[in-house]
Amino acid sequence: xxxxxxxxxxxxxxxxxxxxxxxxxxxxxxxxxxxxxxxxxxxxxxxxxxxxxxxxxxxxxxxxxxxxxxxxxxxxxxxxxxxxxxxxxxxxxxxxxxxxxxxxxxxxxxxxxxxxxxxxxxxxxxxxxxxxxxxxxxxxxxxxxxxxxxxxxxxxxxxxxxxxxxxxxxxxxxxxxxxxxxxxxxxxxxxxxxxxxxxxxxxxxxxxxxxxxxxxxxxxxxxxxxxxxxxxxxxxxxxxxxxxxxxxxxxxxxxxxxxxxxxxxxxxxxxxxxxxxxxxxxxxxxxxxxxxxxxxxxxxxxxxxxxxxxxxxxxxxxxxxxxxxxxxxxxxxxxxxxxx
Amino acid sequence: xxxxxxxxxxxxxxxxxxxxxxxxxxxxxxxxxxxxxxxxxxxxxxxxxxxxxxxxxxxxxxxxxxxxxxxxxxxxxxxxxxxxxxxxxxxxxxxxxxxxxx
Numbered sequence: 286x287x288x289x290x291x292x293x294x295x296x297x298x299x300x301x302x303x304x305x306x307x308x309x310x311x312x313x314x315x316x317x318x319x320x321x322x323x324x325x326x327x328x329x330x331x332x333x334x335x336x337x338x339x340x341x342x343x344x345x346x347x348x349x350x351x352x353x354x355x356x357x358x359x360x361x362x363x364x365x366x367x368x369x370x371x372x373x374x375x376x377x378x379x380x381x382x383x384x385x386x387x388x389x390x391x392x393x394x395x396x397x398x399x400x401x402x403x404x405x406x407x408x409x410x411x412x413x414x415x416x417x418x419x420x421x422x423x424x425x426x427x428x429x430x431x432x433x434x435x436x437x438x439x440x441x442x443x444x445x446x447x448x449x450x451x452x453x454x455x456x457x458x459x460x461x462x463x464x465x466x467x468x469x470x471x472x473x474x475x476x477x478x479x480x481x482x483x484x485x486x487x488x489x490x491x492x493x494x495x496x497x498x499x500x501x502x503x504x505x506x507x508x509x510x511x512x513x514x515x516x517x518x519x520x521x522x523x524x525x526x527x528x529x530x531x532x533x534x535x536x537x538x539x540x541x542x543x544x545x546x547x548x549x550x551x552x553x554x555x556x557x558x559x560x561x562x563x564x565x566x567x568x569x570x571x572x573x574x575x576x577x578x579x580x581x582x583x584x585x586x587x588x589x590x591x592x593x594x595x596x597x598x599x600x601x602x603x604x605x606x607x608x609x610x611x612x613x614x615x616x617x618x619x620x621x622x623x624x625x
Numbered sequence: 626x627x628x629x630x631x632x633x634x635x636x637x638x639x640x641x642x643x644x645x646x647x648x649x650x651x652x653x654x655x656x657x658x659x660x661x662x663x664x665x666x667x668x669x670x671x672x673x674x675x676x677x678x679x680x681x682x683x684x685x686x687x688x689x690x691x692x693x694x695x696x697x698x699x700x701x702x703x704x705x706x707x708x709x710x711x712x713x714x715x716x717x718x719x720x721x722x723x724x725x726x727x
Binding site: 327331332335404410412413444445446467468469471472473497532533535536 | 660662663666668669670671692693694696697698699700701726727
């Protein structure tokens with residue numbers, strides 16, 4: 286079933302969130318799609334604790350704080366979020382509207398699409414091990430979606446962050462054997478998880494090896510062993526049938542590349558009046574767009590969102606007149622914001 | 626100062642390093658393929674390089690934050706560094722780095 290709305294926004298980072306505000310002031314409703322499981326994009330995924338110093342009026346704010354403040358600011362407009370979904374396809378309907386389909390099958394139909402996707406989608410990093418592609422989806426996995434699928438497996442988990450530790454702890458009881466490999470005896474994870482993992486290792490419930498995975502061995506996508514290399518460069522074979530590497534996320538443009546838009550070096554070219562792409566009705570704001578003089582700054586994206594919203598209004602409501610108003614003086618805007 | 630950078634194809638580039646700027650910024654300005662997704666905040670490990678030919682030993686030690694972040698880098702070696710954490714300075718004139726695999 287399709288969801289109908291005014292604007293479909295790809296990306297729930299700071300610019301996608303602020304777009305909800307600017308659209309909301311003009312009575313335009315928005316649905317947002319993001320591959321991450323929470324709002325904030327790079328701000329919360331890459332640097333939640335790092336201070337940002339160049340947001341107007343906020344001399345110092347962390348990525349997480351900025352996201353929280355934006356969420357508070359857009360609350361009156363009650364946007365709908367579709368998290369953990371990747372914008373997979375964009376097609377034009379006969380009535381002129383757009384249909385955005387996600388990889389989970391959600392369909393959003395709207396006259397306006399706003400791409401605020403930053404550098405693209407966050408996807409798991411693929412370790413540089415020769416031939417790993419052949420095993421992906423069969424015996425090499427980058428996420429655990431259904432734990433049951435791992436019951437009775439001889440699992441090898443690689444990495445030293447929270448995901449590696451959490452899944453080591455969670456899968457240990459159902460695996461036939463579980464080994465965690467990490468290149469050093471130190472972790473970038475919650476201390477209680479590290480303690481729990483060490484406890485499991487001390488009781489022989491899991492194995493912990495200080496090593497790196499150098500090669501995979503198997504047939505037809507089914508792994509049967511890997512070559513591990515220790516800190517002293519000594520190499521040995523380790524039998525396993527399932528490998529789950531957790532090396533964090535990286536950013537890839539992804540399916541947006543196939544939306545039929547005019548791309549220059551993975552950026553969407555836009556005009557600087559409306560921040561519309563060369564495809565009418567499809568706008569691009571924030572780090573993902575390019576135009577002469579473009580600066581990849583959050584504040585530039587905010588400006589772009591405001592101008593985009595003006596143009597979007599005329600597409601969504603072609604017969605209505607748009608009156609420019611200030612939030613300081615307009616009682617109708619204040620009513621929308623819930624402060625009047 | 627000069628930075629001697631080897632890209633992923635093995636091609637060697639000699640680029641200018643500006644005092645006080647990070648090696649990552651110099652590599653990026655020279656158009657070399659370092660993603661540097663977080664923009665230099667030591668938060669993403671996509672500016673990973675190997676520091677070679679005795680230069681690794683001349684650098685200040687990795688900070689705890691860098692050691693932690695290197696866990697998210699791939700193919701980490703003893704001479705791995707995040708290039709956003711190396712500051713250009715005259716005593717590093719001629720530093721040799723190799724951009725790590727993606």
